[in-house]
Amino acid sequence: MADFCLFVLIGRRKIVQVIYATGEPGYLEFAIVDQRRAVPAGARVFAICNGDRVVSELDERLFAAMSDVDYYDYMAVLRQALEREKSRLRERNAASMVRRFLNWLSGPSTVKKGAIHQTGG
Numbered sequence: 374m375a376d377f378c379l380f381v382l383i384g385r386r387k388i389v390q391v392i393y394a395t396g397e398p399g400y401l402e403f404a405i406v407d408q409r410r411a412v413p414a415g416a417r418v419f420a421i422c423n424g425d426r427v428v429s430e431l432d433e434r435l436f437a438a439m440s441d442v443d444y445y446d447y448m449a450v451l452r453q454a455l456e457r458e459k460s461r462l463r464e465r466n467a468a469s470m471v472r473r474f475l476n477w478l479s480g481p482s483t484v485k486k487g488a489i490h491q492t493g494g
Contacts, residue, residue: 390422390454394447398438403450405457419447422454424462 391409393416394401403419412418420429429451436444 390458391418392420392422392447392450392454393418394443398435398443399440401439401443401446403446405450405454420451420454422451422458424458427451427455 389407389409391406391412392403393406393412394403395413395416396402406412409418409421419431420427431447439447
């Protein structure tokens with residue numbers, strides 16, 4: 374699972390929500406972190422949320438071993454992570470719209486970066 378999750382994140386420097394659990398089935402403690410490297414050693418990654426997408430890993434054996442409480446806790450944490458990601462996505466989109474508007478207001482640049490403007494004399 375860890376290799377699969379890392380494959381999904383290659384080339385992306387965006388903030389994601391990583392859902393992991395510590396403990397054994399029946400006694401799982403779920404948590405959310407913003408980076409894969411923040412997951413403690415020995416923890417199992419259950420899902421990664423990025424924007425409005427989710428990569429989830431819940432195989433048949435683990436599902437069968439989980440208690441109902443574990444499953445519903447996982448679903449609640451997953452919903453929480455998705456809401457956090459949707460909120461961040463809205464904030465990024467709003468900031469992008471403001472940035473584009475300010476660029477539009479400033480008009481096209483006639484001087485290139487690093488160019489030296491000289492006046493004749």
